[in-house]
Amino acid sequence: xxxxxxxxxxxxxxxxxxxxxxxxxxxxxxxxxxxxxxxxxxxxxxxxxxxxxxxxxxxxxxxxxxxxxxxxxxxxxxxxxxxxxxxxxxxxxxxxxxxxxxxxxxxxxxxxxxxxxxxxxxxxxxxxxxxxxxxxxxxxxxxxxxxxxxxxxxxxxx
Numbered sequence: 001x002x003x004x005x006x007x008x009x010x011x012x013x014x015x016x017x018x019x020x021x022x023x024x025x026x027x028x029x030x031x032x033x034x035x036x037x038x039x040x041x042x043x044x045x046x047x048x049x050x051x052x053x054x055x056x057x058x059x060x061x062x063x064x065x066x067x068x069x070x071x072x073x074x075x076x077x078x079x080x081x082x083x084x085x086x087x088x089x090x091x092x093x094x095x096x097x098x099x100x101x102x103x104x105x106x107x108x109x110x111x112x113x114x115x116x117x118x119x120x121x122x123x124x125x126x127x128x129x130x131x132x133x134x135x136x137x138x139x140x141x142x143x144x145x146x147x148x149x150x151x152x153x154x155x156x157x158x
Contacts, residue, residue, distance in 0.1 A: 028125050034126075042095075044103075048095065048099050051086060051087070063145075064138060071087045071149075073149045085102050100125070105146050110154045
């Protein structure tokens with residue numbers, strides 16, 4: 001779990017995450033070749049805000065990924081808090097997949113995250129047909145982790 005030092009630090013992080021999931025969908029629809037889409041996924045990963053070295057720990061690692069993936073979770077207040085995620089990977093394409101998941105989930109209420117059909121969104125992007133089995137498994141592990149964090153937030157007393 002991550003709590004930002006102050007609101008300005010967190011606001012700066014959120015402003016740096018410019019691509020929304022709708023923008024990603026729109027951009028994907030303009031790219032006909034999968035080589036171009038892979039390049040775009042890599043660019044999304046490159047645009048992620050810097051991930052703190054101090055957070056590259058086992059407790060933030062996503063299990064089930066062949067590449068190393070780290071996710072930090074920041075919870076808002078209340079019974080159904082807004083949850084923000086920060087993530088990184090040591091692999092270029094996987095880092096881009098992290099960016100897509102952050103665009104899909106970060107900044108939403110825990111109940112919305114739990115209710116979101118990530119597989120439907122990823123299928124709409126065509127990712128399920130164009131990722132290696134290892135990357136697909138890693139992507140599922142990332143989604144599972146995000147949803148687990150959201151479910152845990154809903155179980156916490158307000």
